[in-house]
Structure formats: C-alpha cells, structure tokens
Amino acid sequence: MTAGASLTVLPVADRAVVLRLSGALDRYGAGMLGRELDLRLARADRRGLRLVLDVSGVSRMSTEVRDTLDARTRHLGTGPVLVSGACPEVRAVLTAAELPGVLLCPTLEEALAAVCRAAADGPRTGAAAPPEDVRSEVFGLRAKARTSGLIGIAQGILLARYGLLGPQEAFDLLRDGSQHHNVPLRVLAAAVVSAPAPHAPGEWFPGRRHLPRPVLDLALPGPVDVRDRRQVLRAAVYAAVTVTDADAAEIHLTDHTREEALVLEAHHALDAAYRDCLALVCGPPAVCARAQAAGKPVTVADVAADPELAGHPVGRATLAAGSRAVHSTPMTTSEGDCKGVVSVHRAEPGAWLDRGQEAVLDELAADLAAWRSWYRRTVVLDALEYLHAQGGRQRG
Incomplete structure (x- = not known):
C-alpha cells in the first residue's frame, strides 16, 4: 500500500473480522496486502471466522492488488472473502476479472448479513437459526x-x-x-x-x-446513583413511559464526535429492527431529529400519514414496531445546548399528551440535560x- 493508504482491523463479531482499507492501493502495496491477507486468513480460519474487506475508504485500486486478492482467495474452502463498499472505480477493477474467492457486497451491513445467513444455512450442532435470530x-x-x-x-x-x-x-x-x-x-x-x-x-x-451532584426526581421507589449512566437512563425511560401513559419510549443522546448526531442509548418496548434503524440518527425525518433541530417538542400524530415519514425507512420501522404516534422532547440545558432527546410512542394515532403530561416530560428532559452535562464534566473526566x-x- 502507499504512504496514503491504511489498514485497520475491526474485530466486530464472533463470526467475522473486518479489515478496513483506505487510501490508494497501487502495485507497490500488493505485496503488503498479500502478507496481511496470508496472516488474517490463517487466523480467521483457525478461529472459524469469515473475513470481510471493507474498501469503502479506498479511492483507487490497481490490477496488481486485484490479482493479489485473487491469488490469496481463489482456493479458500471456508467460503469467499466478502468485499464491501467499493466505489465505482474500485468495483470496475474488481469486476474486470473473474474472482471466484471474492463476493462483492454493496455495504458493510450487507456483508455482515451474508456472514450470518451463511452461518445459519451451514452445518450446525443444533437446529438452524431461524430468520429472526439471524x-x-x-x-x-x-x-x-x-x-x-x-x-x-x-x-x-x-x-x-x-x-x-x-x-x-x-x-x-x-x-x-x-x-x-x-x-x-x-x-x-x-x-x-x-x-x-x-x-x-x-x-x-x-x-x-468538581461540580455538585445533580438531583434527579424519577418517581422511583429507591434512589438512583447519578454516577451510573445505565441506571439513570433506564430509570428515565421508565419515568417517561409512566408519566405520559405511553406504549414505548426511547432516549437518544448527542455524540460530539459525530457532529452531535443522536445515538440511541435506552429504550422500552421497541423491537430490534427499530432500534437498529434508529441507532444513529443524523437528521430528519426522524421525529427525535426534528425536535433536536427545532429546539422544542415535536409531535407526529400519525406516522402513517406524515408525508416525510410514511415512505421513509424510519417511518416504516416505526410502524412495524407498532407505533403510530410519536412525541419527542429535546433535552436542553439552561445554556440552550441540546444533550439529547426523549421520545414516547403510542400504538394508536393522535396527539394524546395533555398539558400536564407535557410539562412533566419537559421537566424530565431538562433534568436529564443537566445530568448529562454534569456526567460528562465529572464522571467522564x-x-x-x-x-x-x-x-x-x-x-x-
């Protein structure tokens, strides 16, 4: 690989290991890539793992690199190496020759899905995993x-x-x-x-x-340790469901390493497919992102009738999870900084919160914003x- 190229190993699963390549891969890097593949394929084989090459960060690939990849993968008995995220230029190089040991996947997610499907379809000591498990x-x-x-x-x-x-x-x-x-x-x-x-x-x-500990009134029978992040978020989700008579709830927190994108941190009664879809929210039409952008609560009374959500993957995931109405309240500090969003769901369409419930939810969101600010400046430091x-x- 060239001076501008890099390789990162991501041990992301019990069934796969991902090598993330980036930069320009020219003929001078073919030998280095070959040595890495020899090492990684041998290790993956010993541990029963599949190898995935994520090339989404590769801007250029020479034919020598492709030939090296072919030579190292052509005779694999454990299944092809999955190559994901190739840009059009790299994909053109890879598809210009027959590569029996390589399977191209559009995205890393689809490559990982292929690993799971192969594991479910292959010989297992017990029954094959059903689709939901996969x-x-x-x-x-x-x-x-x-x-x-x-x-x-x-x-x-x-x-x-x-x-x-x-x-x-x-x-x-x-x-x-x-x-x-x-x-x-x-x-x-x-x-x-x-x-x-x-x-x-x-x-x-x-x-x-060192700042004094914040006081959180989450209407629970026992005290909540404000230094325990998981405990606070679980208690807050429970409180949100209770005070709003909701069927489900979730809490997203902002991630300052990703330009304040919203990361799902806690939930109640939301299925795995919904949580996967809303795990990282970078903007609308998700209701939580609308509330973050507006700086005030946002209600979508009927997701199925909302022009932005109805045909969007977020809207489809919401409806599939059994939610028709969503209300999101931003967690805003006294300085006006948004630290996250609290969202509650109802199975029936319609705006259901009365003024008292909205006020209690606003207070909960403000308390969580103050807690998050304290936590980052105290516990994390x-x-x-x-x-x-x-x-x-x-x-x-």
Whole structure:
C-alpha cells in the first residue's frame, strides 16, 4: 500500500473480522496486502471466522492488488472473502476479472448479513437459526461495527501517548478505566478521541472544579446513583413511559464526535429492527431529529400519514414496531445546548399528551440535560484522569 493508504482491523463479531482499507492501493502495496491477507486468513480460519474487506475508504485500486486478492482467495474452502463498499472505480477493477474467492457486497451491513445467513444455512450442532435470530445477530454485528473504529482510534492514541507495548495493552488500559469508573467503553473511547491532550504528567485536567451532584426526581421507589449512566437512563425511560401513559419510549443522546448526531442509548418496548434503524440518527425525518433541530417538542400524530415519514425507512420501522404516534422532547440545558432527546410512542394515532403530561416530560428532559452535562464534566473526566495516571505509571 502507499504512504496514503491504511489498514485497520475491526474485530466486530464472533463470526467475522473486518479489515478496513483506505487510501490508494497501487502495485507497490500488493505485496503488503498479500502478507496481511496470508496472516488474517490463517487466523480467521483457525478461529472459524469469515473475513470481510471493507474498501469503502479506498479511492483507487490497481490490477496488481486485484490479482493479489485473487491469488490469496481463489482456493479458500471456508467460503469467499466478502468485499464491501467499493466505489465505482474500485468495483470496475474488481469486476474486470473473474474472482471466484471474492463476493462483492454493496455495504458493510450487507456483508455482515451474508456472514450470518451463511452461518445459519451451514452445518450446525443444533437446529438452524431461524430468520429472526439471524436478523438479531446482524443488528448486533452492525452495532459493534459502529463503535469498533472509534475504540481502535482511542487505542492508537493511548499507545502513542504512553509508549505502550501494543494495541492489546492499550485496550486493557481503556477497559480498566471503563470498569473502574463504570463508564461504557465506547463513551470513554469517544472522550479519549475528543479531549485535548494532557499537558502535565500528574493530572489531565489540573485545577478543574468538581461540580455538585445533580438531583434527579424519577418517581422511583429507591434512589438512583447519578454516577451510573445505565441506571439513570433506564430509570428515565421508565419515568417517561409512566408519566405520559405511553406504549414505548426511547432516549437518544448527542455524540460530539459525530457532529452531535443522536445515538440511541435506552429504550422500552421497541423491537430490534427499530432500534437498529434508529441507532444513529443524523437528521430528519426522524421525529427525535426534528425536535433536536427545532429546539422544542415535536409531535407526529400519525406516522402513517406524515408525508416525510410514511415512505421513509424510519417511518416504516416505526410502524412495524407498532407505533403510530410519536412525541419527542429535546433535552436542553439552561445554556440552550441540546444533550439529547426523549421520545414516547403510542400504538394508536393522535396527539394524546395533555398539558400536564407535557410539562412533566419537559421537566424530565431538562433534568436529564443537566445530568448529562454534569456526567460528562465529572464522571467522564474522572475516568480520563484515571487513564492518564495509570498510563503514566506504565510508561514510567
């Protein structure tokens, strides 16, 4: 590969490993790619995994690279290597010759789906997995693929910053910080990527002021630990359903590493297909994105009759999940920053919330916005300080 090309390994599943290629692959990179394929195919074969090449980031591919790929895959007995995301120029190179050991897939998602279908159709020790199980596994693979790249970047930063021995040591450090402060791994990885580099060996954020814990009134019989992210979000979803007499609910939080896109973080009574479709929302017509953009609550009284949603994948997923009406309230701080969106659903069409319910939901959303701001400036920074201290010891 050339100086502008790169390869990243994404161990996204129990049945597949993804190699993400990017840049321009010319004849000088054919040998390097061949060595990588020899290594990765042997490892994948030993572990019973399928190999997927994600070339969505490749701008150019030479015929020498194609021939190398053919030579390494032509006689595979475990099934073809799946190549996903090829741009028209790369696809033209790949389809100009017969490649019996390669299966082209339009997207990474479809490649992972093909892995799952092959596993379900092939010999198994028990009964073949039914279609619903296969679909659920595909959703799980896609969820892992969405976060693997971010975690890999965080590993690289820690590896370089603290002079660690290798990627596994960097992952162990990241996982240790996640467990020590009960911060989800992907949340901590995102903080490592987005936070400014530490300037002092002792502390990452010297002199920072620790804010008092927020008070959350979630109408539960017992107290909620505001440092426990999962517990807060689960309790908040339960509260949203209870106070609005809803049939389902979800909470999206903004992701500052993805230009404030909305990431699904908690839900109640929404099926796997809906959660997969709304896992990452980058804009309308999703109702939660409309509320984020408007900066105020938005109600869609009938998804089936909404001109933007009715024929859209988001609308179809919503209807398939049994929801006809959706109300979304942005989680806005006192400074006007949107930290996420709370959405509630009803199976019957029509705007059902009265003013009292809307007011309670508004208050819940505001409390969650204040909590999220505190959590990021307190718990997440505590976890980063821990990483810095532990990484500094390993370097020393």
